[in-house]
Amino acid sequence: MKGKEVISAVVGGAFFAVPYLALSFTLAPALAIGCAAFGASELVLSGLEKTDKLKETNLPLYMKLTTAKKQNKEILEMIPKIESGYTRSNLNEINETVNKIIETVEKNPKKESKLNNFFDYYLPVLLKIVKRYDEVENQKLVSKEGNDFMKKADNMIYETSNSFKTILASLYSRDIIDADADMKVYKMMLKADGIVEDNPIMKGSDRVEK
Secondary structure (H helix, E strand, O other), X not given: OOHHHHHHHHHXXXXXXXXXXXXXXXXXXXHHHHHHHHHHHHHHHHHHHHHHHXXXXXXXXXXXXXXXXHHHHHHHHHHHHOOOHHHHHHHHHHHHHHHHHHHHHHHOHHHHHHOOOHHHHHHHHHHHHHHHHHHHHHHOOOOHXXXXXXXXXXXXXXXXXHXXXXXXXXXXXXXXHHHHHHHHHHHHHHHHOOOHHHOHHHHHHHOXXX
């Protein structure tokens, strides 16, 4: 048994034993809690294992992603300070998209080559602008320059949210094309075997849901 599996087993066992023995839970709920704890522990430890592996195999990328996580966390911490609900919503979407981009690159480091200036320019400059936005908003500046900056920043943050989503989608474009090709071959084989009419996957909109 691997080290992370041992730790997960210990965690799962503890979460089972405490409700069952100390809190007098019945067997079924205690087992459910223990299994859930085991699964959660496996996910966390697997993520840490991948991060450690990346640190060993590609230190520059590991450092870049570590910095990106810190910057994205700073953006998340700034959101409650923003008075504009419209801009808070866009920043929340940006934060979620950046998290997905980082997770994607952690799983497949080769995809980082498609990101160009994302980590080195877009993310750090966005953080800088969000900080300045908060400063201007807090000062309640009513000058023309202050109002113009706030309007431009609102628009830029909105555009950034859409742009980051496009960047995320581009990371999966090749995967989608490959999957589409697989589905075409799959359908051809079903037709060749004479069973396509019996396959609900291929019926699409004609499928009747019960």
